[in-house]
Amino acid sequence: METNELKNNIRRLRFEKSEMTQQQLADLAGVTRQTIIAMEQGKYAPSLPLAFRIARAFGVPLDSVFQYEPVHPSQ
Amino acid sequence: MTRLEKKAWGNLGGIILCAIIAGPGIWWMISNNIKGPVVLIPFLASGLVGGLISYLRNLKSWAELDEREQKIAAKANALSRCISILFLYCASFIVFFVAGANNSVPAYLLPTLFISGILLASFVQSAMLLIQFAKERSDGDK
Numbered sequence: 001m002e003t004n005e006l007k008n009n010i011r012r013l014r015f016e017k018s019e020m021t022q023q024q025l026a027d028l029a030g031v032t033r034q035t036i037i038a039m040e041q042g043k044y045a046p047s048l049p050l051a052f053r054i055a056r057a058f059g060v061p062l063d064s065v066f067q068y069e070p071v072h073p074s075q
Numbered sequence: 076m077t078r079l080e081k082k083a084w085g086n087l088g089g090i091i092l093c094a095i096i097a098g099p100g101i102w103w104m105i106s107n108n109i110k111g112p113v114v115l116i117p118f119l120a121s122g123l124v125g126g127l128i129s130y131l132r133n134l135k136s137w138a139e140l141d142e143r144e145q146k147i148a149a150k151a152n153a154l155s156r157c158i159s160i161l162f163l164y165c166a167s168f169i170v171f172f173v174a175g176a177n178n179s180v181p182a183y184l185l186p187t188l189f190i191s192g193i194l195l196a197s198f199v200q201s202a203m204l205l206i207q208f209a210k211e212r213s214d215g216d217k
Contacts, residue, residue, distance in 0.1 A: 031141040034077050043211065044143050 003071045006045045010036065013058045013065060028057035079144045083151075083204035089125060090198050097121035101187055110182075118186050125193075151203035159196035163188065 014020045022036045038044035055062045100117030166188045
């Protein structure tokens with residue numbers, strides 16, 4: 001079975017969105033700053049509702065923030 | 076430090092305080108073979124302190140936790156539940172085979188086991204929370 005990995009552009013989008021802080025994004029998404037940090041580091045995969053809230057906070061579609069991509073064994 | 080981490084440190088402190096309050100009293104009772112209503116004092120004292128700390132710590136509801144913190148808390152709760160069940164299971168058999176040979180056990184043994192089970196479960200829960208946060212932090216440093 002193919003292995004997939006959830007990647008995200010949260011960090012890049014924060015800086016594009018007039019350098020939004022992690023705390024500001026956390027407040028908009030209704031989570032703690034530590035959860036945003038964990039997501040940016042790829043250590044936490046958010047639930048679907050949280051993923052939508054984050055995309056809404058940036059004003060972009062969900063797939064602009066999160067990508068579900070196959071992991072190659074050589075990586 | 077997150078709210079959950081602060082709560083875990085608070086709980087750990089409370090458990091240690093309860094153990095410090097009840098431990099010497101129970102030890103004194105066992106070593107002097109004390110009988111009568113006085114045996115209830117260490118349990119009442121630790122229950123009062125534990126209950127007060129638990130009440131003050133839980134003024135802010137667990138519902139305020141976000142989804143990541145709830146997952147961390149769920150893992151810690153599951154482990155503490157397993158450990159407390161295992162402890163009570165083993166403790167019951169130890170009592171049965173060691174102390175119950177004469178068909179009688181001291182009256183303070185049952186509350187001691189019960190309170191020990193609660194303290195152990197709370198200790199494991201708090202420690203598991205702190206370990207998960209520490210592990211997360213060390214992973215982030217890599």
